Amino acid sequence: MAGDDALDELQLLAQAAARARGDALFPALAQYIAKATNASESLISQSIDKNHVRTLAVYAHGASEPNYEYALDGTPCAAVLAGDIVHHESGLADRFPLTSQGYAGYYGVPLMDTDGSVLGHLCVYDASALPMSQRQRVYCDIFAGRAASELQRLRAESELRATEERFRDLFDEAPIAYVHEGLDSRFIRANKTAMRVLGIKPEDVPHMVGKDMAPKTPEAQARMQQAFESIGKGADTSGVVLELIRHNDGKHIFIQWWSRPDPSGTYTRTMFVDITERVLMEREQARLQAQNRYLQEEIKSVHNFDEIVGGSPGLVRVLENVSRVAPTDATVLIWGETGTGKELIARAIHSSGRRADKPFIKLNCAALPQGLVESELFGHEKGAFSGALARREGRFELANGGTIFLDEIGELKLETQAKLLRVLQEQEFERVGSSATIKVDVRIVAATNRDLRKAIRAGEFREDLYYRLNVFPVELPPLRSRVEDIPLLVQFFVQKYAPRVGRRVDGVDPDTLIAFTRYPWPGNIRELENLVERALILNTSSILKIPPEMLAMQTTDVDGMHPSITPAIRATTPAGEPDDTESTGLHHVQREHILRVLQTTHWVIEGQTGAAIKLGMKPATLRHRMKKLGISRAQASQGA
Numbered sequence: 001m002a003g004d005d006a007l008d009e010l011q012l013l014a015q016a017a018a019r020a021r022g023d024a025l026f027p028a029l030a031q032y033i034a035k036a037t038n039a040s041e042s043l044i045s046q047s048i049d050k051n052h053v054r055t056l057a058v059y060a061h062g063a064s065e066p067n068y069e070y071a072l073d074g075t076p077c078a079a080v081l082a083g084d085i086v087h088h089e090s091g092l093a094d095r096f097p098l099t100s101q102g103y104a105g106y107y108g109v110p111l112m113d114t115d116g117s118v119l120g121h122l123c124v125y126d127a128s129a130l131p132m133s134q135r136q137r138v139y140c141d142i143f144a145g146r147a148a149s150e151l152q153r154l155r156a157e158s159e160l161r162a163t164e165e166r167f168r169d170l171f172d173e174a175p176i177a178y179v180h181e182g183l184d185s186r187f188i189r190a191n192k193t194a195m196r197v198l199g200i201k202p203e204d205v206p207h208m209v210g211k212d213m214a215p216k217t218p219e220a221q222a223r224m225q226q227a228f229e230s231i232g233k234g235a236d237t238s239g240v241v242l243e244l245i246r247h248n249d250g251k252h253i254f255i256q257w258w259s260r261p262d263p264s265g266t267y268t269r270t271m272f273v274d275i276t277e278r279v280l281m282e283r284e285q286a287r288l289q290a291q292n293r294y295l296q297e298e299i300k301s302v303h304n305f306d307e308i309v310g311g312s313p314g315l316v317r318v319l320e321n322v323s324r325v326a327p328t329d330a331t332v333l334i335w336g337e338t339g340t341g342k343e344l345i346a347r348a349i350h351s352s353g354r355r356a357d358k359p360f361i362k363l364n365c366a367a368l369p370q371g372l373v374e375s376e377l378f379g380h381e382k383g384a385f386s387g388a389l390a391r392r393e394g395r396f397e398l399a400n401g402g403t404i405f406l407d408e409i410g411e412l413k414l415e416t417q418a419k420l421l422r423v424l425q426e427q428e429f430e431r432v433g434s435s436a437t438i439k440v441d442v443r444i445v446a447a448t449n450r451d452l453r454k455a456i457r458a459g460e461f462r463e464d465l466y467y468r469l470n471v472f473p474v475e476l477p478p479l480r481s482r483v484e485d486i487p488l489l490v491q492f493f494v495q496k497y498a499p500r501v502g503r504r505v506d507g508v509d510p511d512t513l514i515a516f517t518r519y520p521w522p523g524n525i526r527e528l529e530n531l532v533e534r535a536l537i538l539n540t541s542s543i544l545k546i547p548p549e550m551l552a553m554q555t556t557d558v559d560g561m562h563p564s565i566t567p568a569i570r571a572t573t574p575a576g577e578p579d580d581t582e583s584t585g586l587h588h589v590q591r592e593h594i595l596r597v598l599q600t601t602h603w604v605i606e607g608q609t610g611a612a613i614k615l616g617m618k619p620a621t622l623r624h625r626m627k628k629l630g631i632s633r634a635q636a637s638q639g640a
Contacts, residue, residue: 025150026057027064029122029143034059036139037107037132039124044111044147046120047081053120056147075099080108080121090129105130109140111148119151177255179270180262185210185228188267197255197274199248210270213244215252227257241275254279308344309492310485314477318345325472326352331424333409333469334447336476339526342447343407345474349445350403358402361395366408373416375432378423384433396429396440403443409469410450410461417462424468444469479521479528486516489525493532494544503536509545519551549593591629594622603633 026044034042041060045053051072058065072078076096079086088095088106100106107130108123122144124130132140171178177194181187187208195201200208214224220243227240239256246253259270308319325332326349334342343362350360368376375384379394395404412420423429428439446469455461479486490508498505521527535546594611601611605619612619626632 026147027059029147030057030059030064033122033140033143034124036143037124037130037136039105039107039126039130041126042122042124044120044122045077046151047118050081053077053081056120076106077108077121077123080110080123081118083110083112083118085109087132089131092125100125102127104128107132107137107140109144111144111151113148113152119148122147177272177274179210179272181210181259181268181270183267185212194272197246197253197272198244199246199251204247208247213247215243215245217243219243227259241279242272252276308341308348309488310482311488312477312482312485314481315485318474318476319348321472321474322348323352325349325474327354329353329355329443331444331469331471332446332474333472334445334474334476335452336447336449337478337522337524338449339524340476340478341525342449342476343405345476346403346405346407346445346447350405350443353403353443355402355443359399360403360405361399362405362407363395364407366411373412374419377416377420378429379431381431381433384431388433391431394429394431396423396442397438399442400440401442403445406444406446408448409446410448410452410455414460414462417465421462421465421468424465479524483517486528487513489528490516490532493529494536497533497536501533501536503539504542505536505539505544506542507544509543512544512546515546515548515551591631594626594629594631598631598633 030042030044034040041058043058044056046056048054048069052069053072054069055067058067072081074096076086076088076092086106086108090104092100092103092106103125104127106123106125108121110121111119113119122140124140172191174191175193177197178191179187179194180189187205187210190198190200190205190208195205198208198213211224211228214220223240223242227242239258242255242257244253244255245251253274253276255272256275257270257272259268261268308315322345332346332349334345336342346362347360350356363376365373375388375392375394377394377396379392379397380388382388382391406420419429423440423442424444427441428437430437452461452466452470456463456466479489487508490513494505494508516528523530531546531550532544535544535550539545597611598605601609604610605612605622607613610619612622617625
């Protein structure tokens with residue numbers, strides 16, 4: 001019966017151990033195992049590392065003791081933590097004199113993980129001998145298994161908590177907005193990014209309904225409805241753009257939105273990104289593009305690309321050639337005197353071709369210092385030369401895909417001509433200061449007022465470059481060869497400049513038009529345009545009249561005049577006046593005009609109030625002209 005009573009007691013202990021949970025489990029196991037083995041002390045530990053353990057429960061002499069950590073070296077526990085079941089029925093102090101003084105018997109069982117690793121150990125020890133029956137060993141194994149299972153559960157629970165915390169952090173701190181919504185689109189949960197984008201606080205989340213945040217416009221409502229219908233069908237949304245009203249300030253925002261049903265079917269998981277800046281930028285870009293198209297049309301009308309004024313046979317032939325060459329990518333060389341409209345023709349070629357929507361980049365080769373022409377054409381790297389503080393793209397890079405207009409091409413130095421030839425041949429170049437080759441697709445339109453054949457003979461222009469440029473030559477007739485176009489041009493310039501200078505002009509004086517048709521126009525259309533603008537400023541009548549001396553004044557801007565200038569001035573002289581060359585000729589008119597201006601400036605030549613500025617010429621040119629015409633202050637004083 002005594003054996004049966006012992007068995008019953010062990011069974012009761014095992015059942016009690018099985019019912020224990022949580023923090024109470026390990027102390028209960030330590031107590032029950034001590035009773036089951038008739039030991040005075042017991043402990044359960046968890047491994048810290050290979051050489052140290054931490055107790056989970058300590059039971060000694062009928063009471064629980066505080067937990068502690070200890071090193072395994074020199075203890076009987078070291079072999080247990082290595083995976084062995086260790087039993088010292090007696091003599092424990094003799095075997096482990098440094099750690100086991102006062103103890104005789106010891107029994108230890110490792111706590112094994114499912115993968116075979118050791119999680120800790122369970123042991124009992126006593127000051128007396130500690131014999132172990134088979135049943136006691138079994139109970140030790142059972143209790144050890146229970147302790148190991150609890151350790152595994154605690155570890156899994158800890159890992160789960162850590163994972164949940166990590167995912168909670170990922171959810172809450174994610175840079176992308178996350179929202180969990182009920183099937184009615186009411187918010188269940190929202191992360192910090194979502195709250196920031198939507199302008200809500202944590203306490204607002206339970207009261208937010210996603211559908212209600214859309215503006216009440218038909219387009220916004222339709223987009224929202226379509227998005228939620230796609231969820232109802234079990235389909236993922238594919239980044240639809242939704243417009244919302246932000247909760248805290250009522251501003252309209254735009255989000256790109258993805259959502260899918262949760263596997264439970266009880267809510268949806270939604271993520272979105274704020275694309276308000278992108279949408280507004282795209283709208284602004286569209287507005288600027290529309291504005292750019294408008295401005296280009298305005299510029300087009302101002303420059304008169306499509307309807308170049310005139311109908312003379314010479315101009316008609318030019319326009320016919322332009323219409324033929326514009327649709328191609330052929331290189332065009334435009335020749336014409338200064339002021340004949342070479343840039344206007346170049347723009348007409350570009351705007352009528354397939355590159356019309358691409359850049360039209362122009363460069364006046366004569367307007368830049370020679371040392372900068374190569375940099376302007378091909379660009380330069382930072383530090384390529386003194387003053388190159390940053391990398392700069394050249395005109396050829398800017399014109400990629402479009403057209404580059406090289407005005408005054410005859411002014412390029414031979415060294416630059418050689419590099420330009422390579423671009424024409426290979427469509428590639430290097431920036432100044434770089435060895436990297438840049439490929440471009442550029443159409444070349446060049447212009448000059450020089451006789452390039454003569455320049456070739458003089459060794460000033462490369463013959464091979466000339467033939468590369470002269471694929472399709474276009475020669476512009478001077479204005480003196482388009483006399484029939486002058487009335488049309490005058491009318492065009494009157495309409496262009498009269499509103500700018502605040503003049504109302506109903507017509508042009510016939511004598512003025514006659515004088516215009518007889519004048520040789522060495523400055524061509526540009527000279528005519530400038531003269532009409534000047535006349536409008538000075539005119540006080542609704543009929544535009546130009547005094548004869550104004551045409552004579554035009555000649556002071558050039559050293560050599562066309563042979564027909566003197567007859568043109570005679571034609572504008574009122575009838576009845578003497579017709580001798582001395583009194584009405586060009587030199588006399590020039591001399592008198594310069595004298596009048598010098599007298600008004602008190603013979604001051606230079607400076608902002610000097611005669612040179614008023615006459616539109618440089619001081620050195622004025623002095624040269626005065627010497628040529630025999631003008632001096634002393635002579636003028638004697639004449640007076």
